[in-house]
Amino acid sequence: MKSKLLRSAAAIAVMTSVGVGFSNAAQAEDLTLCWAAWDPANALVELSKDFEAQSGHTMNFEFVPWPNFADRMLNELNSGGKLCDLMIGDSQWIGGSAENGHYVKLNDFFDKEGITMDDFIPATVTGYSEWPKGTPNYWALPAFGDVVGWTYRKDWFERPEIQAEFKAEYGRNLGVPETLEELKDIATFFQGREIDGKKVYGAAIYTERGSEGITMGVTNALYNYGFKYENPDKPYDLEGFVNSEAAIKGLEFYKELYDCCTPPGSSDAYMSANIDAYKSGQVAMQMNFAFIWPGVEADPNTGGGKSGYFANPAGPGGQFAQLGGQGISVVAYSEKQDAALEYIKWFAQPKVQQDWWKAGGYSALSAVVEDPGFASSQPYAQTFLDSMAIVQDFWAEPSYASLLLPMQSRVHNYVVAGQGTAKEALDGLVKDWDEVFEDEGKK
Amino acid sequence: MSRKVIDHAAQATPPAVAHRIRGLSDRAIAWIFVAPTIVLLLAINVFPLIWTVWLSFTNYRVNRPNKEVEFIGLRNYERILTDSDTWLTMQATAHFLVWTIVLQVLIGFSLAYSINKKFKGNDLWTTIIVLPMMLSPAVVGNFWTFLYQPQIGLFNYVIAFITGVDPSSFSMIGEVSLAPWAIVIVDTWMWTPFVMLICLAGLRSIPDSIYEAAECDRASKWRQFWTITIPMVLPFLMLAVLFRGIENFKMFDLVVQLTGGGPGSVTELTSINLKREAFEKWRTGFASAYAVILFVTVFGLASIYVKALNRVKAR
Numbered sequence: 155m156k157s158k159l160l161r162s163a164a165a166i167a168v169m170t171s172v173g174v175g176f177s178n179a180a181q182a183e184d185l186t187l188c189w190a191a192w193d194p195a196n197a198l199v200e201l202s203k204d205f206e207a208q209s210g211h212t213m214n215f216e217f218v219p220w221p222n223f224a225d226r227m228l229n230e231l232n233s234g235g236k237l238c239d240l241m242i243g244d245s246q247w248i249g250g251s252a253e254n255g256h257y258v259k260l261n262d263f264f265d266k267e268g269i270t271m272d273d274f275i276p277a278t279v280t281g282y283s284e285w286p287k288g289t290p291n292y293w294a295l296p297a298f299g300d301v302v303g304w305t306y307r308k309d310w311f312e313r314p315e316i317q318a319e320f321k322a323e324y325g326r327n328l329g330v331p332e333t334l335e336e337l338k339d340i341a342t343f344f345q346g347r348e349i350d351g352k353k354v355y356g357a358a359i360y361t362e363r364g365s366e367g368i369t370m371g372v373t374n375a376l377y378n379y380g381f382k383y384e385n386p387d388k389p390y391d392l393e394g395f396v397n398s399e400a401a402i403k404g405l406e407f408y409k410e411l412y413d414c415c416t417p418p419g420s421s422d423a424y425m426s427a428n429i430d431a432y433k434s435g436q437v438a439m440q441m442n443f444a445f446i447w448p449g450v451e452a453d454p455n456t457g458g459g460k461s462g463y464f465a466n467p468a469g470p471g472g473q474f475a476q477l478g479g480q481g482i483s484v485v486a487y488s489e490k491q492d493a494a495l496e497y498i499k500w501f502a503q504p505k506v507q508q509d510w511w512k513a514g515g516y517s518a519l520s521a522v523v524e525d526p527g528f529a530s531s532q533p534y535a536q537t538f539l540d541s542m543a544i545v546q547d548f549w550a551e552p553s554y555a556s557l558l559l560p561m562q563s564r565v566h567n568y569v570v571a572g573q574g575t576a577k578e579a580l581d582g583l584v585k586d587w588d589e590v591f592e593d594e595g596k597k
Numbered sequence: 598m599s600r601k602v603i604d605h606a607a608q609a610t611p612p613a614v615a616h617r618i619r620g621l622s623d624r625a626i627a628w629i630f631v632a633p634t635i636v637l638l639l640a641i642n643v644f645p646l647i648w649t650v651w652l653s654f655t656n657y658r659v660n661r662p663n664k665e666v667e668f669i670g671l672r673n674y675e676r677i678l679t680d681s682d683t684w685l686t687m688q689a690t691a692h693f694l695v696w697t698i699v700l701q702v703l704i705g706f707s708l709a710y711s712i713n714k715k716f717k718g719n720d721l722w723t724t725i726i727v728l729p730m731m732l733s734p735a736v737v738g739n740f741w742t743f744l745y746q747p748q749i750g751l752f753n754y755v756i757a758f759i760t761g762v763d764p765s766s767f768s769m770i771g772e773v774s775l776a777p778w779a780i781v782i783v784d785t786w787m788w789t790p791f792v793m794l795i796c797l798a799g800l801r802s803i804p805d806s807i808y809e810a811a812e813c814d815r816a817s818k819w820r821q822f823w824t825i826t827i828p829m830v831l832p833f834l835m836l837a838v839l840f841r842g843i844e845n846f847k848m849f850d851l852v853v854q855l856t857g858g859g860p861g862s863v864t865e866l867t868s869i870n871l872k873r874e875a876f877e878k879w880r881t882g883f884a885s886a887y888a889v890i891l892f893v894t895v896f897g898l899a900s901i902y903v904k905a906l907n908r909v910k911a912r
Contacts, residue, residue: 167687224877225876225877228660229876232660250660253661254660254661254662254663263647277643298737316747362857363856363857363858363859363860363861364853364857364858364859417748418747418748418765418766418768419745419746419747419748419750419765419768419770419771420771421768421770421771421772421859421860422771422856422857422859423861441630515804553878554878555878556878556879556880559873559877560880563682563861563862563865566859566860566861566862567860567862568861570771570859570860570861571859571860571861571862572773573773573774573861593656593880
C-alpha cells in the first residue's frame with residue numbers, strides 16, 4: 155500500500171514538474187501592478203495592452219483609492235506580501251522601501267538595458283528614484299511626473315464686467331496671479347460673488363486631515379515664504395528652519411486663504427473634493443495636482459478654453475511647488491521579477507513614453523517634454539513644464555509616515571480648527587520631528 | 598434508534614482503542630474535550646496579550662525587520678502618559694462615551710417604554726426604529742457626511758428651517774465646537790435602537806401581576822414607574838450601558854468616515870490615535886504600550902461595573 159502511494163506521489167510530482175517546465179518555457183506570467191485608483195491608472199491599463207501583446211505576459215492591476223493607498227500598499231510591503239509584482243509607489247516611500255528591502259535596486263538592470271537616468275527630468279529622478287537622495291542609487295524608474303498647480307475659470311476672468319470690477323477694487327488687471335498675495339486677492343474678490351445666478355467662492359485648497367492632503371497643500375505656501383526642512387549645512391537640524399519667521403508667515407498665509415476664500419464645508423478637502431468644487435462651478439480657482447488637468451479639459455463644463463492653468467505663484471521666499479508623482483519599482487517579494495523588469499524596460503522606451511503622454515499620463519522622459527511640440531500639445535503642457543522646474547518634495551526618509559502624521563495634525567489644528575498660533579504649530583512640529591529623528595538615531 | 602447507533606459505534610471501535618479509553622478517568626476525558634479550546638484560546642488570545650506586553654517594553658517596529666530590537670523599560674509608558682496629545686484624545690473619547698451613553702439610554706428607554714404599550718402598528722414601528730443599527734458603520738458615516746454638508750446637506754437645512762440661520766453658515770464636521778457633537782449625534786442615531794431593544798426585553802419580562810397588585814394597592818402610575826418599572830429594568834439598562842460603553846471605547850470606523858479625527862484632532866478618539874501609531878507610524882512597541890494602557894483601563898472599569906451589575910441583579 156505504502157509503495158503504491160509513493161509511486162503515485164512520484165508520478166504526480168513528475169507530471170507537475172513537466173507542466174511547470176512547459177509553462178516556464180512559454181515564459182508567460184501573470185503580473186500585477188499596484189497603484190492608486192485615479193484617471194492615469196486607467197490610461198496605463200490601456201497602454202499596457204501593448205506590453206501584453208509584445209511580451210505574452212498578462213497584466214493585472216490593483217488600484218486603491220488615494221485616501222487608503224498608502225495604508226493598503228505600505229501594509230502590503232511591510233508584510234512581505236506577494237500581491238504586487240510592480241509598484242507605482244509614492245515618492246516619499248522611496249527611502250523606507252529602499253532601506254527595508256521592499257524594492258529591487260535597479261542600477262544593474264539599467265546598466266544592462268542601457269537605460270540612463272540622464273534621460274529623465276532631473277527633479278523626477280531625485281524625487282522618485284534615488285535613495286539616498288543625490289546619490290546614483292536607483293530604486294524606481296520615473297513613471298508619472300506630477301506637481302501641485304492651479305486651475306482657474308478663464309471664462310470668468312475674461313468677462314469685461316468682472317474685469318472692470320476687479321480693476322476698480324484692486325487697481326490692476328484681473329489675470330493669472332504672479333504672487334501668492336495676488337492669488338489671495340483674486341480669491342477674496344470671487345468669494346461670495348454671484349455668477350450666472352449662482353453664488354461662487356474663491357478657491358478650493360487642500361485641507362484633508364486623514365492622509366496627506368493638508369500637508370501637500372500647505373507646503374506650497376510654506377516653501378514660497380522661506381520654510382526649509384532642515385539646515386542645509388547640518389542635516390536634521392530643524393530649529394529655526396522649520397519654524398523660522400518666514401515659515402510662520404507662510405503658515406499664516408495658508409490659514410488666511412482658508413478662512414477668507416474657500417467654500418463652506420471645505421474642512422476636509424483633497425483631490426476629488428477640489429475637482430468636484432471646480433467642475434460644478436463652485437470656485438474660481440482650485441489647487442490640485444497636474445494629473446487632473448486632462449480631466450478638466452475633457453469636461454464640457456470646464457474644458458474647451460473655459461479653464462486656464464498656472465504654476466504655484468511666488469512668495470517672498472521664492473517660487474516652488476509641491477512635487478507629486480511616482481516611480482515604478484519591482485517589488486522584492488515578487489516571484490516574477492524578470493517579467494516585471496521586462497515591463498519596466500518596455501515602459502522606458504521613448505515611443506511608449508510618448509504614447510503615455512498622449513493617453514493622459516505625465517511622462518518624465520526629457521525627450522518627450524523637451525520636444526518642440528510639447529508645450530503647445532495641450533493647454534496645460536507649458537504649466538506642467540513650468541511647475542516641474544520649481545518642485546520641492548516632503549521628507550522621503552524611511553520614517554516619512556512618522557514625519558507626515560504630526561504635520562497633518564499640527565497644521566490642521568491651526569489652519570482648520572483655528573487652535574493656537576502658527577508659531578505654536580511649527581514649534582510643535584519641530585518637537586515632533588526631533589523626536590522621530592532621535593528615535594532613528596539621526597540626532 | 599440512537600441506542601442502536603451508539604451500540605454500533607461501540608462495536609466498531611477497535612478493542613485496543615476502547616481499552617485505552619476505558620482506562621481513562623472522567624477528569625482525563627474532560628481534559629481531552631476541553632484541550633483544543635484551551636490551546637486555541639492560548640494561541641489567539643493569551644499569547645498575543647503576553648507578546649504585546651513584552652513588545653511594549655521595546656522599541657520594536659514591525660516595518661524595520663532588520664533593525665535590532667532594544668529593551669527600553671518603561672520609556673514608552675512614560676512617553677504616552679506625559680504626552681498632552683494623548684490626554685486630549687482621552688478627553689475626546691470620554692466626551693464621546695459619556696454623551697452617547699446618556700443620550701442612548703434616555704432615548705432608548707423612552708422609545709422602549711412607548712413601544713411596549715399595545716397600539717396599532719406596534720411591530721411596524723419597532724422594525725422601522727431598529728433599521729439604523731442594521732446598517733454598516735462605513736455606510737452610515739458616508740451617508741451622514743452628505744447630510745452634514747453645509748451647502749446641500751439635509752441636516753443643515755432642517756436646522757436652518759428651525760432656527761432661521763443660513764444653512765451654509767455652519768459646518769457640523771468642520772468646526773471645532775460642533776464636530777464632537779456631530780459624531781455623538783450619528784452614533785446616537787445608529788445605536789439607540791440597540792438600547793431600546795434591550796430595554797424592551799426588560800420591560801416585557803416584568804410580570805403583569807406586579808402592576809395589578811400595585812393597582813390594588815392604589816399606587817399611582819408615577820409610583821409604579823419608579824418602584825416597579827425602573828428597578829426591574831435596571832439590570833437590563835446596565836447591561837446596555839456596558840455593551841455600548843465597550844463598543845464606543847473602541848469606536849473607529851464611524852468617526853474615521855465622518856471626520857477622520859478632525860478638525861485638527863478634536864474627534865481623534867483613542868482607537869484612531871492607536872491605529873495611527875501602530876499602522877501608519879509603525880511604532881509597534883509604542884503602540885503596544887498604548888494598547889496595554891487602554892486594555893487595563895477598559896478591563897478595570899468593566900470589572901468594577903460588572904460587580905455593580907451583579908449587586909443590582911442580586912437585589
